[in-house]
Amino acid sequence: MTGKKTSVRHEVKSSVKDESLIEKRRDQMIRGAVKLFREKGFHRTTTREIAKEAGFSIGTLYEYIRTKEDVLYLVCDRIYEEVNDRLSQLAEKQGTVDGLKDAIRLYIxxxxxxxxxxxxxxxxxxxxxxxxxxYVLEKELEMAGLFERMLAGCSEAGEIRLTEKEARLGAHHIIVQGQMWAFRRWALRKQFTLGEFIEMLTDQLLHGVAGLQREGEAT
Known part of the structure; x- marks a missing residue:
């Protein structure tokens, strides 16, 4: 199983020393930037537009970041921190299918x-x-590693049967399939509630789409 790694955080420089104020202002930037990036795309969005959407001047913006790419990085980092924070609640359920199901639910x-x-x-x-x-790609692998360890723990406990490689691939399945709720929302949210999507996707992830048994397995 892949060991847990610690990524070296990319530094976003700020001329402000007040950490609470940095967090507050960057949160405003992230919200404004996400809206603009979704509407216009990253390259067509200017830092001046981000500042205006965030509610402060371009001069204030540059007290907290140096480039537009810094804002995009902060968006990515915020996602991984949130996923990690939520899934860390489930440490006591490691090695159980119920814990794995809870992790998938929290992730989605x-x-x-x-x-x-x-x-x-x-x-x-x-x-x-x-x-x-x-850094972002390493954090992506760390996120997959959370699920890989859960799958491996369930296998070690005898709750499921997976090889090391199957657990690794299964973790990436969970990551990618869960993200359908964002990428395919234009279609999925017309047909499924969030609860239905979580329940059905979890069932498919754990039992397979077609429910076919492997050769030699008992019915």
């Missing part, structure tokens, strides 16, 4: 709460500078 609920952020991240991540992109 996070996507529902941050659907614009998820969409922007995957549409625009390529625009990040190399150091920031490396």
């Amino acid at each position: 609920e996070t996507i529902n709460d941050m659907d614009d952020e998820f969409t922007v991240m995957y549409q625009e991540t390529k625009s990040l500078p190399k150091t920031a992109l490396s």
Whole structure:
């Protein structure tokens, strides 16, 4: 199983020393930038527009970030921090299918709460500078690693049967399939409630879309 890694955080420089104020202003920037990136795309959005949408001047904006790419990086980092915070609640349920189901539910609920952020991240991540992109991709692997460890724990406990490679691939399935709720919302939300989507997708992830048994397995 892939070991847990610690990413080296990309530094976003600020001339302000008050950490609480930095967090507040950057939160405003993130909300404004996500709206603009969704509407216009990253490259067509200017830092001046982000400042205006956030509710302050361009001069104030540059006290908290240096480039437009910094704002995009902050959007990505916010997603991973939120997913990690929510899934960390389930530490006591490691190695159980119920814990795995709860983790999938929390993950998709996070996507529902941050659907614009998820969409922007995957549409625009390529625009990040190399150091920031490396960090974001490593955080993506860490997020998959959370599910990989859960799947492996369930296998070790005898609740499911998976090889190490199957657990690794299964983790990526969970990550990608859950994100459908953001990428395919134009279709899915006309046909399913959030609860229905979570229930049906979890069932398919755990039992397979067609429910076919492997050769040699008992019925």
